[in-house]
Amino acid sequence: MADTHYRELRENGFVRLPALAAGDLLARLRRAVARLEESARGRTVSTGDFVLEAPGIGGWSAWQRGGEVLTGVLRSAERIHEHVPEFDAVQRSLKLADGPVARAAGSPGTLVNSFLWAKPPVVGSAKPWHQDMAFAPPGFGPEEHGIVTVWIALEPATPRNGCLEFVPGSHLLGLLPHTGDRERLPGEPPLAEAVEPHVAKEHLPGTAEPVTVPLEPGSAVMFDGMVLHRSAPNTTAAEPRTAVSFVYRVPRPSWTRWEPAAVARP
Template identity: 75%
Template sequence: MMDFEAGDLERVGFARLPGLADAEVLAGLRRAVRRLEELAAGRTASDEDFVLEAAGIGGWAAWQQEEAPLTGVLRSANRIHRHVPEFEELQGSLGLAHGPVAAAAGAAGTFLNSLLWAKPPVVGSAKPWHQDMAFAPPGFAAARHGIVTVWIALEAATTRNGCLEFLPCSHLAGLLPHAGDRERGPGQAPLRDAVEPHVADADLPRSHAPVAVPLEAGSAVLFDGHVLHRSAPNTTAAEPRTAVSFVYRVPLGARSPAVAAR
């Protein structure tokens, strides 16, 4: 896998950041993740902030269908900086908003959110092709701002345990239609045969082949909110794939007119 330069965010939609987190920051991120896991340890049901994994159907589908998940086994967590404030401190110490995000996007980013992406051995479920901008919060001014995410591997992310895959240049196609079900709100009835939101195969751009981005622990990939990405299931016996992502809002005017107008 070649190392992408920051300028490739505009050209291909993602850029690899080798060795982003040094040993000290990586240890801090792992400690913060352990605190999240402690918060989830007794949970027997998922919610919008803590999604538990479920063997066979995956954590997201089990949550939407109210199927029993694996007690305390996280698949993902949202707004993790609110649950464990150290996450926001650590992203600040990495200087992401004014460093790699600014270098790649043309302007400093504004911190929006942080998430945990856990893919446990054996049961870690797949994530289908999607664009993060499809899940922008209500009121997000998509005509003026874009999203840039920095996804940091806390253990080695490999093709065996479900590293991220991208469709190069797919961010230039704009927001594509997403099939599947939207997450149900609090108090809404379970969704029968829930299908996670995704871009259907027939709607995928065909100009480039998918590119897998394996990462060593502490390395990261930075990507545009419109670039298509997915991850395979973790079928290894003992290789967890755990990552933390930090999401930033960036002004579209800072980029080239061709990208800003998509």
């Protein structure tokens, strides 16, 4: 299994981890999500840590434009292991940093962030094509470090409700151009036409067809911070897609590049 983790992450940029969190560990993650959602139930304004969903334009754009949102309906949350420490306890119980991350990246990872990814039925918005390393935080040495993310489905993730999609091998191409606006800082005024950062169609590589990665509850996908990925909107009437992810800093893998990519055309 260790060889599979290493080979698939190195070659494709992602690898499935079936039945990673089962039984009580899956139940603990679900209970932790319920506490997180309860804490956000009365929120009417998005913040850096809690982004509320908005029909039509999506939670991120509504947040940046100062638009109307759905009260208490989360689209995403970050630093969830700080808001609800049970998330940190579960990722430690799963031994993610010393287990699958270490086997894939060659050394243990250091947890640097964690997220809730909620995609409610009907209104769950899309996430456009992007590479996580395009959003590396200040002080993160991109020439020295890489990112490995473990994304765990808590409910069935399907093409209908917005499972993740990846472009295999795109992590080998370097950093692709990202178009859009940065998140506004506290106190900055809304930006009326804010566009979520993304890799535009003309900059998408033609090196491979996208691959959808449906997951059963408790299964996960682990991926490199340079791999190109997205998720479609949730078009179902009653099938929520809820997931959590844990992001680990690792020494920069030898197979990835940080410098801007030469975009390959089909």
